[in-house]
Amino acid sequence: xxxxxRAGHTDYVLNDLAFDYMxxxxxxxxxxxxxxxxxxxxxxxxxxxxxxxxxxxxxSPSGAGVAVIQDPVQIATEGAQWGSxxxxxxxxxxxxxxxxxxxxxxxxxxxxWVHAERLVHKLxxxxxLHRAAQQKMRKLIWNYYxxxxxxxxNPSKCRRLVLRARFDRIFxxxxxxxxxxxxxxxxxxxxxxxxVLERPEIPLYPAQVRTRKSFGLMxxxxxxxRSQYVSQFLGTSWRRKVSIAMLKSLKLP
Numbered sequence: 001x002x003x004x005x006r007a008g009h010t011d012y013v014l015n016d017l018a019f020d021y022m023x024x025x026x027x028x029x030x031x032x033x034x035x036x037x038x039x040x041x042x043x044x045x046x047x048x049x050x051x052x053x054x055x056x057x058x059x060s061p062s063g064a065g066v067a068v069i070q071d072p073v074q075i076a077t078e079g080a081q082w083g084s085x086x087x088x089x090x091x092x093x094x095x096x097x098x099x100x101x102x103x104x105x106x107x108x109x110x111x112x113w114v115h116a117e118r119l120v121h122k123l124x125x126x127x128x129l130h131r132a133a134q135q136k137m138r139k140l141i142w143n144y145y146x147x148x149x150x151x152x153x154n155p156s157k158c159r160r161l162v163l164r165a166r167f168d169r170i171f172x173x174x175x176x177x178x179x180x181x182x183x184x185x186x187x188x189x190x191x192x193x194x195x196v197l198e199r200p201e202i203p204l205y206p207a208q209v210r211t212r213k214s215f216g217l218m219x220x221x222x223x224x225x226r227s228q229y230v231s232q233f234l235g236t237s238w239r240r241k242v243s244i245a246m247l248k249s250l251k252l253p
Contacts, residue, residue, distance in 0.1 A: 018083030110195035
């Protein structure tokens with residue numbers, strides 16, 4: 001996947017974005033410092049990169065029965081791959097749209113509204129009051145979703161401000177404790193759920209970039225090299241519930 005995102009490039013790059021990724025994934029500060037203090041920043045392939053990690057004594061935990069929560073080699077490698085992607089000019093203006101799986105929280109990130117509502121839909125209810133609160137919230141979310149779709153078709157500053165304020169009114173306490181906890185979690189993701197207000201060209205859920213119409217637009221509007229790159233990525237990654245919109249050159253329906 002990383003090779004595909006790098007459009008065939010095999011190098012690893014340590015730059016600010018690489019180190020930001022490592023910090024975001026919880027790589028130990030002394031290990032990041034070790035990488036940052038080394039003179040080398042560019043590594044032509046995996047063998048050279050792995051040799052560099054070995055020289056810095058950065059290794060994966062080993063031993064029978066060892067439970068690995070964080071593999072420093074994996075995190076550092078992913079960071080250097082992310083640095084390479086940006087060093088080659090890929091995905092600078094892209095938004096990653098996902099179902100909130102942690103591995104996709106990179107770069108500019110947006111969350112899928114369908115998956116967000118599904119959390120409310122699947123919530124266990126035990127009383128009539130709980131069920132009423134759940135159904136009311138689902139209706140509020142779907143009405144809001146419909147208005148986001150309208151906004152995408154005709155964005156304006158006034159609508160953007162109204163929708164932001166309305167989001168706060170929807171995701172607030174209901175008195176149903178379990179639902180309230182879920183709403184607090186969704187409210188904490190406000191920036192990612194409302195990415196569409198700043199970037200109305202992005203879809204609200206991944207399936208929108210997998211339609212034939214969207215694919216046709218992609219092929220027509222991107223260069224041959226980039227269209228091959230994006231179409232390969234989308235074709236490979238849809239089962240992982242993530243879609244990347246190349247936002248500067250592609251306007252999705």
